[in-house]
Amino acid sequence: MANRGINKVILVGHLGQDPEVRYMQNGNVVANFSIATSESWKDKQTNETRDRTEWHRVIIFGKLAEIAGEYCKKGSQVYLEGQLQTRKWQDQSGQDRYTTEVVINPIGGTLQILGSRDSDSHQQPKPQTTAQAQHEEIEPDDIPF
Amino acid sequence: MANRGINKVILVGHLGQDPEVRYMQNGNVVANFSIATSESWKDKQTNETRDRTEWHRVIIFGKLAEIAGEYCKKGSQVYLEGQLQTRKWQDQSGQDRYTTEVVINPIGGTLQILGSRDSDSHQQPKPQTTAQAQHEEIEPDDIPF
Amino acid sequence: MANRGINKVILVGHLGQDPEVRYMQNGNVVANFSIATSESWKDKQTNETRDRTEWHRVIIFGKLAEIAGEYCKKGSQVYLEGQLQTRKWQDQSGQDRYTTEVVINPIGGTLQILGSRDSDSHQQPKPQTTAQAQHEEIEPDDIPF
Amino acid sequence: MANRGINKVILVGHLGQDPEVRYMQNGNVVANFSIATSESWKDKQTNETRDRTEWHRVIIFGKLAEIAGEYCKKGSQVYLEGQLQTRKWQDQSGQDRYTTEVVINPIGGTLQILGSRDSDSHQQPKPQTTAQAQHEEIEPDDIPF
DNA sequence: TTTT
DNA sequence: TTTT
Numbered sequence: 382m383a384n385r386g387i388n389k390v391i392l393v394g395h396l397g398q399d400p401e402v403r404y405m406q407n408g409n410v411v412a413n414f415s416i417a418t419s420e421s422w423k424d425k426q427t428n429e430t431r432d433r434t435e436w437h438r439v440i441i442f443g444k445l446a447e448i449a450g451e452y453c454k455k456g457s458q459v460y461l462e463g464q465l466q467t468r469k470w471q472d473q474s475g476q477d478r479y480t481t482e483v484v485i486n487p488i489g490g491t492l493q494i495l496g497s498r499d500s501d502s503h504q505q506p507k508p509q510t511t512a513q514a515q516h517e518e519i520e521p522d523d524i525p526f
Numbered sequence: 527m528a529n530r531g532i533n534k535v536i537l538v539g540h541l542g543q544d545p546e547v548r549y550m551q552n553g554n555v556v557a558n559f560s561i562a563t564s565e566s567w568k569d570k571q572t573n574e575t576r577d578r579t580e581w582h583r584v585i586i587f588g589k590l591a592e593i594a595g596e597y598c599k600k601g602s603q604v605y606l607e608g609q610l611q612t613r614k615w616q617d618q619s620g621q622d623r624y625t626t627e628v629v630i631n632p633i634g635g636t637l638q639i640l641g642s643r644d645s646d647s648h649q650q651p652k653p654q655t656t657a658q659a660q661h662e663e664i665e666p667d668d669i670p671f
Numbered sequence: 672m673a674n675r676g677i678n679k680v681i682l683v684g685h686l687g688q689d690p691e692v693r694y695m696q697n698g699n700v701v702a703n704f705s706i707a708t709s710e711s712w713k714d715k716q717t718n719e720t721r722d723r724t725e726w727h728r729v730i731i732f733g734k735l736a737e738i739a740g741e742y743c744k745k746g747s748q749v750y751l752e753g754q755l756q757t758r759k760w761q762d763q764s765g766q767d768r769y770t771t772e773v774v775i776n777p778i779g780g781t782l783q784i785l786g787s788r789d790s791d792s793h794q795q796p797k798p799q800t801t802a803q804a805q806h807e808e809i810e811p812d813d814i815p816f
Numbered sequence: 817m818a819n820r821g822i823n824k825v826i827l828v829g830h831l832g833q834d835p836e837v838r839y840m841q842n843g844n845v846v847a848n849f850s851i852a853t854s855e856s857w858k859d860k861q862t863n864e865t866r867d868r869t870e871w872h873r874v875i876i877f878g879k880l881a882e883i884a885g886e887y888c889k890k891g892s893q894v895y896l897e898g899q900l901q902t903r904k905w906q907d908q909s910g911q912d913r914y915t916t917e918v919v920i921n922p923i924g925g926t927l928q929i930l931g932s933r934d935s936d937s938h939q940q941p942k943p944q945t946t947a948q949a950q951h952e953e954i955e956p957d958d959i960p961f
Numbered sequence: 962t963t964t965t
Numbered sequence: 966t967t968t969t
């Protein structure tokens with residue numbers, strides 16, 4: 382458990398679709414989704430406003446995957462902390478291909494659902510959906526949000 | 527402009543009060559507020575749920591201070607990136623005192639207002655208030671949120 | 672174990688003194704030290720190079736405290752990840768005082784010793800001393816650096 | 817210049833090769849290299865120590881690219897902060913391919929060369945080579961490391 | 962002093 | 966595919 386180096390990704394963005402959750406034979410849970418981060422800037426040459434959206438493939442393991450499955454949906458804004466991982470696979474023609482994903486593990490990873498508070502009127506309080514868990518050993522009744 | 531070391535703070539929390547904005551004689555703008563971050567956990571000994579809220583003093587300079595003044599208010603949820611700075615001052619009795627603050631400078635600092643989207647019903651879209659600027663040289667009309 | 676908000680500090684700097692390590696009656700270990708982060712910049716008015724060093728009080732719990740005690744010393748360069756915590760105490764005159772520290776807990780916290788490689792000549796490779804542990808449950812023989 | 821979302825990568829690792837630096841016709845500078853981050857852990861099933869090295873493609877623009885070209889080399893340990901970007905390209909057969917890179921821009925990006933201090937003997941202090949620049953507008957003589 |  |  383000694384590491385050499387830091388491999389950390391921090392994203393705040395919106396989910397492009399509902400998470401896909403799979404329950405493994407060994408009890409593990411895995412969730413997948415993509416989230417978008419956008420930036421816009423004014424092009425100094427043309428004086429036009431330009432825009433770029435980046436999509437990030439996110440894969441979550443363990444308790445946070447369950448939380449994602451239950452509380453995140455298409456359009457949810459989340460804060461997450463994970464690490465970069467590039468996976469090798471073969472396409473139909475047998476060629477090597479690589480896909481880079483942001484992996485959120487129970488240890489060191491974080492997921493929080495943001496927002497949930499009506500920003501203009503506070504008259505209608507809603508159930509808070511901000512959530513976080515950082516550890517596999519959490520008991521289900523530990524998730525009070 | 528060469529640095530030795532990294533001094534970085536990342537916070538997501540809610541403002542405890544409206545930002546206090548001051549316009550300096552030299553045109554600089556400074557904004558102050560405090561934000562709360564909370565964590566709760568189950569005490570393994572007593573089996574009780576416990577809770578701790580941490581308050582952080584935030585001071586913002588430049589364009590981001592103006593944005594804070596205009597778009598942040600008490601209760602707003604924000605993402606911010608700044609650095610730790612401990613300031614020495616004298617109390618009434620002349621004794622040295624120290625206060626640690628999170629300073630957000632135009633270069634390297636970030637402020638984004640989160641949320642603004644109704645998390646349950648998407649029927650009534652609201653004006654987006656998520657915002658960021660990272661650079662002093664931004665023209666006012668560059669802030670489109 | 673649900674949290675509201677993110678409270679994260681990332682520092683890279685050098686220790687100002689050897690860590691002070693205390694072993695508690697309950698078996699817990701706590702280490703303290705300060706680390707310096709410096710930045711220098713050219714003052715645009717005076718055209719002089721200016722310099723500022725910031726000192727951060729760090730407190731470490733658990734296995735990472737032991738690692739700090741054994742492998743960090745005055746002058747060591749470290750990467751660390753912790754959270755801000757402001758502690759209230761009373762001075763001799765009974766007045767409330769506050770001290771802000773960077774707390775590194777076994778869960779979510781990180782400590783890595785940097786360097787160890789001669790940056791000028793690569794002829795004499797040295798044993799790598801970069802290290803990290805993020806979890807209390809680490810067995811002692813798991814720390815191979 | 818308003819952004820929606822946070823896209824941030826923090827890496828500490830060693831360069832796999834000397835940086836490749838290209839000077840563009842318009843005066844821009846671009847540097848490329850890969851850096852490795854490693855983690856090891858004990859497999860709980862087999863009780864064996866396992867190891868995984870992740871390689872990250874890094875691309876740097878502007879002044880930091882020049883710094884990388886001059887001061888980084890194969891084996892250098894660096895701290896860097898950038899953002900994820902996935903680039904689409906066509907392979908020889910015309911098929912779409914995607915490559916994810918960590919992009920370090922002058923604004924918001926950071927590069928620091930770590931180490932430079934002999935970790936075992938402190939008798940012979942060496943010139944500090946830790947360095948950082950965060951801004952395009954830096955004059956060459958601003959880089960004192 | 963926030964938020965749920 | 967998100968969000969404003």
